Amino acid sequence: MSVFDVLQERGFVKQMSHEAEIRELLEKEKITFYIGFDPTADSLHVGHFIALMLMAHMQKAGHRPIVLLGGGTGMVGDPSGKDEMRKMLTPEFIAHNIACFKKQMSRFIDFSEGKAIIVNNADWLLDLNYVQLLREVGVHFSVNRMLTAECFKKRWEKGLTFFEFNYMIMQSYDFWKLNNDYNCIMELGGDDQWSNMLAGVELIRRKEQKPAYCMTCKLLTTSDGRKMGKTEKGALWLDPEKTSPYDFYQYWRNVDDSDVENCLCLLTFLPMDEVRRLSALKDAAINEAKKVLAFEVTKLIHGEEEAIKAQQAAEALFGGGADLSNVPTVEITPSDMTAKVIDVLTAAKVFSSKREARQMITQGGLTVKETVLSDPEAVLAEDMFDEEKSLLIRKGKKKYFRLVVK
Secondary structure (H helix, E strand, O other): OOHHHHHHHHOOEEEEOOHHHHHHHHHHOOOEEEEEEOOOOOOOEHHHHHHHHHHHHHHHOOOEEEEEEOOOHHHOOOOOOOOOOOOOOOHHHHHHHHHHHHHHHOOOOOOHHHOOEEEEOHHHHOOOOHHHHHHHOHHHOOHHHHHOOHHHHHHOOOOOOHHHHOHHHHHHHHHHHHHHHHOEEEEEEEHHHHHHHHHHHHHHHHHHOOOOEEEEEOOOEOOOOOEOOEEOOEEOEOOOOOOOHHHHHHHHHOOOHHHHHHHHHHHOOOOHHHHHHHHOOOHHHHHHHHHHHHHHHHHHHHOHHHHHHHHHHHHHHHOOOOOOOOOOEEEEOHHHHHOEHHHHHHHOOOOOOHHHHHHHHHOOOEEEOOEEOOOOOOEOOHHHOOOOOEEEEEEOOOEEEEEEEO
């Protein structure tokens, strides 16, 4: 089975520029391809996950990935699917984010011995001569055609700046540059990038009279079409400092029954026979599939040791186990042991504000030890803590924390 068949079977592929040629290419040759990542934050998030898995499948099949980090394009910002202009990022902020991305990507991609390449498009975009760019590249773009692109449609009412209008040209230039420097002949990416990717394919074909291709993968969505990876705290980050391995595990443990099969296909390397077996489970038995999904995904992102800890913490809390050592902890001071509950939990970032804390308490959503709080002015007491000076807090139905005195 070729990697093309693997990607099709697992449900990655959404659109292709030249389907028959791409199928034959991936079956018979080893190619160099690239995926671009704009460093708009200091961590990758779940929205990047499918692209990383796609890249990993391709590398396992012997194809060479180029990770293109958008130090240049990130200074403009991709308008695709955005209602308004993105905030401009500083070069220092972008450089820091790129360093963070590289570290996280190494869990998926083998960069040893030239098996994969990392490049930063700032190395060529920031020194481009504008008139030269217009003469060499601009002549191959039709404004009429660009204006029909899906990536710009959301912006007609609020307006699209010329600054952002250039993003498609810059991304196309990236593909042309990688084609020249590394014989890169295919761009892969999320389906929201389709218009930009096609433009790059057409630039190479017109300018160089050479074959070039693109293929998009599905965006990670729920069965009813909503984007996955959002939590009450915001995005589901791959950095353990931003989303703890336990919270990450719990997110996948609690996906809807209807989303289990799609997540197992796209976000794990489990054999498809096992995916089909797990996905066929019904009613209460589907929880077994969710446990496998949560463990496999957490292992990929955070390593097996952290996945085991998260699994053990979940079992201790929800399965009646006694070992709570792996439950997420919040450190407090001795003086906090007799302070107001909402003051302690807000300071510890369990709640984003005292207003949120009060609202949850009045709705019966906060449990301290085994008591559901009803009074927003409730105060902690030393006798609530166990001999290890820890206290179990439950926020909502499934979010647990241990307050630990340091």
